Amino acid sequence: MVFEGSSVAISHTGKVRSNNQDSGYSGANLFVVADGMGGHAGGDVASSIAIQRLEPLDQPYSSTEDAQAALQAAATTAAGDLIRAAKDRPELAGLGTTLSAIIMVDEYAVIGHIGDSRIYLYRDDALTQITADHTFVQRLVDSGRITPEEARYHPRRSVLMRVLSDMDSDPELDMFVMHTQPGDRWLLCSDGLSGVVDEARILKAMQLGLAPGRTADNLLKQALDGGAPDNVTIVLVDVGGQHPIHSGTATIVGAASNPSGVYVPPVRAPRSNWLHPVRQAANEPSHFEPxxxxxxxxxxxxxxxxxxxxxxxxxxxxxxxxxxxxxAFAAYSWTQTRYFIGADDDSVVIFQGVQQNIGPITLSTPVEDTDILLADLPPYQRASVERTISARSLSDAMAIVDRLRTGAEANVIEQTPLPTPAPTPSDTPAGGDG
CATH class of the missing domain: 1.20.5 (Single alpha-helices involved in coiled-coils or other helix-helix interfaces)
Structure with a gap:
């Protein structure tokens, strides 16, 4: 059964790099993204070779096992081509490419992957990264030494641990098979997209429900708006759904779309680019296999x-x-410049500090017990003391205490009953002998 759905492939140089080292392929059954590495020309050659070797795989397969075997064989052949290219043309030494490919077989997706290009699956309103990056920082993430967010900005994020290159004649691809269902949308992309547009924004673009072409344009625009420091390649594939069935010839984009082959410029002595450091960095390899x-x-x-x-x-x-x-020390020191008059058991006391406490921490200490009894104070003064009376300074507190003492003394005198006067002689009854 030939895969039916709609798909699109687009590729852009980006805003910084001077040439496109990415390649992409969208056919009837085969979908591929390859991100080349190896200098100004080597990346072009590597990604083009990968697409050329995989292009014949765009055909129906009787089983997923046959598709897996064909994909692994094509990757191995491509690795041999890279080795020969570097041998025949020494200026290409160190060339390589990532490779992320899907072959649709009936209701299954046969996936082959190496490098840090990615495959995502949008299903049931959720976006899932299907492939794992073969990078140094991903190893750090897997070991728990850094977080995924730290990995996005790690200075070694482009160091590849595995890649299709002229250094290995037997590349180790991640190979697996996944069941597909109508409504699935598969996204294959180079790190020019995933390194700039995070998964939340990719998901939001998917949720708009636009056709693959418009969705890919939306994602590319976001990458360009984000600066697009690297080439950006996007392949989108819909399984069934409302969009038109893919038909016609396959779409090849990026370096592999050059019909006359990839031009390899002669090696030139480096020129001083101190006025344009970004442009100089743009012509350096985007990936490195250490x-x-x-x-x-x-x-x-x-x-x-x-x-x-x-x-x-x-x-x-x-x-x-x-x-x-x-x-805390400064705040506490300030509180110790304050004073107030309050009650301690049954007497009036001058306190240093403030009336508030912080949990078990008391912010005041007694300074002087005035020996003025609360019971001796008039009712209104006693209520004021029990609520506490703030003072600006110790001398102000002493002045308040003097007024309280005067009030207490007056109240005591007022409450003291007057003594009964002794009887006088004139008050004695008259009497005598009869």
């Missing part, structure tokens, strides 16, 4: 970076603690 000893150095460098990050985090925490401690 030697084992280099990877060991990268791992050691990452350990040092992680240690510096931990030390920086600890230092930051200590600084925050110190700032909080200083702020």
């Amino acid at each position: 030697a084992p000893e280099y990877l060991e150095e990268l791992i050691e460098e990452d350990r040092r970076r992680a240690k510096r990050r931990r030390l920086g985090w600890i230092a930051g925490v200590l600084v925050v603690i110190a700032m909080l401690a200083f702020a």
Whole structure:
């Protein structure tokens, strides 16, 4: 059964690079993205070779096993072509390419993948990354040493651990089969898209329900709006659904679409580009496949970076603690410049500090017990003391206490009953002998 659906393939140089090292293919049964690496020309050649070797696979297959075997064989043949190309043309040494491919067989998708291009599946309003990046930073993510968000901006994010290249005649592809269903949308893309447009924005573009061509244009625009520092290649495939059935010839985009082959410029002495550092960086390889000893150095460098990050985090925490401690000390010191008059058991007391407490921490201490009894105060003064009376200073507090003492003394005198006067002689009854 030939796969039926609608698909599109587009590729753009981006806003920084001077040439397109990506290639893409969209046919009836076969869909491929290849992101070349290896300098100004090597990446063009590598991705083109990969597409040329896989193009004959765009045909019906009787089983998923046959499709898997054909895909692995084509990748191995492409690796041999890269080795021969580098041998025949020394200026291409170090060329390579990522490869992410889908062969549709009945209701199954046969997937082959190597490198850091990606395959996503949009199904039931959810976007899932199907392939795993074969990169140094992905290994760090898998080991729990960095987060996926840190990986997006890691300085070694383009270091590839596995790639189709002139260094390995037997490439190790991730190969697996997935069941498809009507309404599925498959996205194959180079890291020129996934490195700029995050999954949340890709999902939002998918949820619009537009045809593959318009969706791909939307995603490309987002990558360009984000600066597009690398080539951007997008292949979108719909399984069934409302869009027109794909028909006609296959679509080839990027470097592989050049009918006259890839031009390899002669090696020239480097020119000073200090006025245009971005343009200079644009002509350097977008990916790098390191030697084992280099990877060991990268791992050691990452350990040092992680240690510096931990030390920086600890230092930051200590600084925050110190700032909080200083702020707490300053606030406490300020409270000790305040005074108030309150009650302690049955007497009037001058306190230093403020009336509020912070949990179990008391922000006031007794300074002087005035020996003025609450019971001796007039009712209105007693109520004021029990609510506490704020004072601007210790002398102000003493003045308030003097007024309270006067009020207490007056209240005591007022409440003291007057003594009964002694009887006088004139008050004695008259009497005598009869």
